[in-house]
Amino acid sequence: MEKFNGKWELVPESYENMDAFSEKLGVPKEQMDLIKSLVMITTLKLEENKLHVLVEYKDQPMKQELCFTDGEPLDYKELDGSEMTTEYTRKGDRLHEKHKSVSKGTTMEWTVERYIEGDMQVAISSKDDVSMTYKMKRV
Structure with a gap:
């Protein structure tokens, strides 16, 4: 699992099926367009049963730091x-x-599966029968 550790940058052109997935979740078009315009940079650190995540956005002042415990909702x-x-x-x-x-009275639920393929992290987001894939490169 150590192969997840490190800094990862979204490859925007790697999105597959984003529009259909966003529509399935009920994401408004304006929000979807904003998401498409941002380049997410994620730093991951797995240790014992913890996952430390720092999410930043290229050329944006926003960032968020979270610590998850394996198998426990946060x-x-x-x-x-x-x-x-x-x-x-x-x-x-x-x-x-x-x-x-939960945002503005609307609830969205989905799953994500992540794995490493070479120097790329692949993420497959799913809601019912619709999936979206994107990749992040190690930086």
Whole structure:
């Protein structure tokens, strides 16, 4: 699992099926356009049963630091103020996440599976029968 440790930068052109996935979640078009315009940089550190995450955005002052315990839900506020609950678990050489977001009375739930392929981190986000894939490069 140490291969997840380090700094990762989103490869924006790697998004696959983002529009259909966002529509399935009920994400407004304006918010989807904003997400597409941001380049996320994530620093991960796995140790024992903890996952430390620092999320930053290229050319933006926003950042968020979180610490998850394997198998335990964590409640927090997203940078946009929405309420989030995330639970991560390690399964073999993959990280699995369950997300629940509540924003303006709307609840969204989805899962993410992450794995390493060479020097890329691959993330597959799923909601029911719709999935989105994106990649992050090690920096």
